[in-house]
Amino acid sequence: MSDASAAPIALMGGTFDPVHNGHLRAAWEASAWLGARVRLMPANVPPHRPQPQAPAAARAAMLRLALHGQERLVVDDRELRRDSPSFTVDTLRELRAEVGARHPLVLLVGEDAFAGLASWREWRELFALTHFGVMTRPGHEPAWPGELQAEVAGRECALDGDWRSAPAGFVLRLDVTALEISATAIRQQLAVGEEPRYLVPEAVLAAIRAEGWYTRRA
Ligand SMILES: Nc1ncnc2c1ncn2[C@@H]1O[C@H](COP(=O)(O)OP(=O)(O)OP(=O)(O)O)[C@@H](O)[C@H]1O
Numbered sequence: 001m002s003d004a005s006a007a008p009i010a011l012m013g014g015t016f017d018p019v020h021n022g023h024l025r026a027a028w029e030a031s032a033w034l035g036a037r038v039r040l041m042p043a044n045v046p047p048h049r050p051q052p053q054a055p056a057a058a059r060a061a062m063l064r065l066a067l068h069g070q071e072r073l074v075v076d077d078r079e080l081r082r083d084s085p086s087f088t089v090d091t092l093r094e095l096r097a098e099v100g101a102r103h104p105l106v107l108l109v110g111e112d113a114f115a116g117l118a119s120w121r122e123w124r125e126l127f128a129l130t131h132f133g134v135m136t137r138p139g140h141e142p143a144w145p146g147e148l149q150a151e152v153a154g155r156e157c158a159l160d161g162d163w164r165s166a167p168a169g170f171v172l173r174l175d176v177t178a179l180e181i182s183a184t185a186i187r188q189q190l191a192v193g194e195e196p197r198y199l200v201p202e203a204v205l206a207a208i209r210a211e212g213w214y215t216r217r218a
């Protein structure tokens with residue numbers, strides 16, 4: 001039976017088009033600080049942006065290649081099983097039903113994504129479903145809009161604070177190693193024939209080359 005005494009579960013959603021070392025290092029450090037396994041969860045139909053270049057199954061396959069050889073980070077493909085837009089509130093309700101009302105959940109988001117939280121579906125409801133782990137991201141230090149600041153006020157909690165004894169509702173700041181890597185820049189490099197070596201795991205680069213997801217026109 002899951003409850004507040006259990007290890008927290010951390011979830012990092014993303015488009016992962018493709019997964020890169022910025023995602024992976026941030027998830028790895030967050031996992032250590034939270035004492036939690038991190039589930040990396042590719043969105044099937046990202047609700048807020050154009051459809052990704054690589055198909056959902058390919059983005060999940062690249063994640064599996066990237067995570068090979070360790071057990072702290074795992075793929076969660078639950079959003080791939082829904083054809084509708086991958087709204088986080090739906091995903092968290094589903095996960096909450098599985099783990100129970102008391103189990104601590106942490107949704108990991110980069111500070112760029114968190115700055116846009118007030119545009120997410122039922123965004124205030126999210127604080128009842130999960131804690132947030134907001135990860136620093138170089139080149140992306142957007143100001144939080146007033147309504148988000150107001151919602152976060154009073155929710156901030158230190159990593160050694162008592163968030164573990166609550167299932168949801170706190171905001172943790174995670175100062176991860178600054179890696180200014182983005183999937184957009186990687187796609188741009190691939191489109192002009194450059195090699196994003198050392199920005200993505202070698203196995204991911206090999207699969208991209210073999211499958212041509214970012215060089216072939218649909
Ligand atoms: N280099 C990074 N450091 C810290 N967090 C990151 C980094 N890159 C992405 N993230 C976070 O990972 C999550 C998933 O990001 P996403 O898959 O959209 O990658 P991206 O590089 O931002 O992609 P794109 O350039 O296509 O927008 C988001 O919460 C995002 O803020």
Ligand SMILES: O=C(O)c1ccc[n+]([C@@H]2O[C@H](COP(=O)([O-])O)[C@@H](O)[C@H]2O)c1
Nearest residue numbers: 013014015043048087088089113120121
């Ligand atoms: O639920 C929403 O309305 C919503 C709006 C924007 C983004 N999200 C989620 O935020 C996560 C990061 O998105 P992205 O575009 O930075 O990869 C990913 O899991 C998205 O599904 C969710």
